[in-house]
Amino acid sequence: MPLLKVNRERLKRSMDQISTIGATPRGGMHRLALGDKDRQARDLLKRWCMDAGFPVRVDPIGNMFARRAGRHSDSPPVVIGSHLDSQCMAGRFDGPVGVIAALEVLRTLDDQRVVTQAPIDLVNWTNEEGARFSPPLLGSGVFTGAHDLDFALRQTDKEGLSVQQELVRIGYAGAGPVTLPVRKYIELHIEQGVVLEQAAIGIGVVTGFVGIRDTKVTVLGQSTHAGPLAMDSRRDALVGAAGMILAAREIGLAHGPDARVTIGKLAIPSDSHSVVPGCVEMVLDVRHPDAHRLNAVVFALQQRFRAMATDSGLAVHFEDSWYYPPVVFDSGLRSQIAEAAAGFGYSHMELPSRAGHDALNMARVAPTAMIFIPCRAGLSHNELEFAEDQDIAAGADVLLAAALAAAR
Ligand SMILES: [Zn+2]
Known part of the structure; x- marks a missing residue:
C-alpha cells in the first residue's frame, strides 16, 4: 500500500x-503565551478543529487537545503537536509547524476515511517558550x-498578571483532569541548528535530549588595593578565571563534536576598578548526549581548573547547581520515523536535540520521539527564522506515517 501523504x-x-x-x-512572530494574539491563534485552531469534527478539550493549565476518535474510545491516545506561543519578536515556525502539521494529519486521515485503533489527539501546549511566564515548558x-x-x-509576568488571570481573561481556563494516560507522543519541530542543512538532509530522527550539568565555580585569591602591591605578589582571582575560561573552550573542543562547554555567567563581588579581585564566581555549563561522557568532560574541567589554581596560588571550589540527565527517545518510534522517511524517499539522519521541547517532559510519561526539519542557517528565536514549504510538508508526511503506525 502506498504511504499516505498530507495535503500540501x-x-x-x-x-x-x-x-x-x-x-x-x-x-x-510575536505571540506571547496567553496574550491577545495567543488567544486569536488558539481561537483559529479551535475553529479549524471543531469545523473538521475534532472536539476540543482545554485542561486546567490551558493545554488544548483536539481528538480524532479511534475504534477504541477508551484507549489512551497517540498525542501529536507542539506549541503556538512564541518568544518576543521571534520566528513563525518554532512551534506552529508541529501544531499545524498535526492538524493536517487529522484532516488527511478524515479525507481518506482511515480508521485507527487508538484515538489521535492534537495538542497545543501552554507557555512552551517561557518568554512571558517562567518556567518554560x-x-x-x-x-x-x-x-x-x-x-x-x-506564575506572573513582569506586569504582575498571573497565568490564572490570563487564562480566565482569554477564555482558556479549562477543567477536568490535569493529566491523562498517553499511548505515544510525537512532536514535529524545526531543528533550530545547522546539522540537517549542512548535511542536506530533510528529516531528522531525534535521538533524545543532551544532558546538561551546571556547576558554580568560585575562584579565590586575595583582594587588595590596586596600587601598592607589586604585580608579581598579587593573587588575582579574575586573572585565574580568565585562564580557566580559555581552558574550558579548549577542553570542550578536545571532547569531540558532541560536547558543549560554556561559561556565560561571571560575577566579581568586589567589582571596583581599584581592587584586585580576590573572588570570582562563574557558572560552567556542560552539555553532552551521553551521560558518562558528560561527566568525563566535567571531571576533566575540574582537574584542569584545580591544577591552574594551584599553579597561581589560588583556590577553586565547585558546587553542583543542577543536572538534567540525557533523555533517550523511544527506539520503536525512532525506527518507525526512520522507516517512514525512507518509505517516502526522504533523506534522513539521527541527531540529538540541544534545545528544550515539550517532548522532554513527555518522555517521562510515555514513549516519545521527535521529528526535525531543517531551518535556514539554523536561525531561530529570530524574525528571520525560515523553513521551506517542502520540508514542512515532508515532516508532516513522516508525522502522519508515524502517528498512524503508533495508533494502529
Ligand atoms: Zn519550540
Whole structure:
C-alpha cells in the first residue's frame, strides 16, 4: 500500500493563515503565551478543529487537545503537536509547524476515511517558550507532573498578571483532569541548528535530549588595593578565571563534536576598578548526549581548573547547581520515523536535540520521539527564522506515517 501523504496546499494555507496572527514586519512572530494574539491563534485552531469534527478539550493549565476518535474510545491516545506561543519578536515556525502539521494529519486521515485503533489527539501546549511566564515548558510540565497546577497558575509576568488571570481573561481556563494516560507522543519541530542543512538532509530522527550539568565555580585569591602591591605578589582571582575560561573552550573542543562547554555567567563581588579581585564566581555549563561522557568532560574541567589554581596560588571550589540527565527517545518510534522517511524517499539522519521541547517532559510519561526539519542557517528565536514549504510538508508526511503506525 502506498504511504499516505498530507495535503500540501491545505497545510501551507493553514501555516500562512496562523502566521498572520502576531506577524512582525520582517516576517517573524510575536505571540506571547496567553496574550491577545495567543488567544486569536488558539481561537483559529479551535475553529479549524471543531469545523473538521475534532472536539476540543482545554485542561486546567490551558493545554488544548483536539481528538480524532479511534475504534477504541477508551484507549489512551497517540498525542501529536507542539506549541503556538512564541518568544518576543521571534520566528513563525518554532512551534506552529508541529501544531499545524498535526492538524493536517487529522484532516488527511478524515479525507481518506482511515480508521485507527487508538484515538489521535492534537495538542497545543501552554507557555512552551517561557518568554512571558517562567518556567518554560509550563503546560507540558503540569501535564506530566513536573509542576503542580497551583504553582503554574501562580506564575506572573513582569506586569504582575498571573497565568490564572490570563487564562480566565482569554477564555482558556479549562477543567477536568490535569493529566491523562498517553499511548505515544510525537512532536514535529524545526531543528533550530545547522546539522540537517549542512548535511542536506530533510528529516531528522531525534535521538533524545543532551544532558546538561551546571556547576558554580568560585575562584579565590586575595583582594587588595590596586596600587601598592607589586604585580608579581598579587593573587588575582579574575586573572585565574580568565585562564580557566580559555581552558574550558579548549577542553570542550578536545571532547569531540558532541560536547558543549560554556561559561556565560561571571560575577566579581568586589567589582571596583581599584581592587584586585580576590573572588570570582562563574557558572560552567556542560552539555553532552551521553551521560558518562558528560561527566568525563566535567571531571576533566575540574582537574584542569584545580591544577591552574594551584599553579597561581589560588583556590577553586565547585558546587553542583543542577543536572538534567540525557533523555533517550523511544527506539520503536525512532525506527518507525526512520522507516517512514525512507518509505517516502526522504533523506534522513539521527541527531540529538540541544534545545528544550515539550517532548522532554513527555518522555517521562510515555514513549516519545521527535521529528526535525531543517531551518535556514539554523536561525531561530529570530524574525528571520525560515523553513521551506517542502520540508514542512515532508515532516508532516513522516508525522502522519508515524502517528498512524503508533495508533494502529
Ligand atoms: Zn519550540
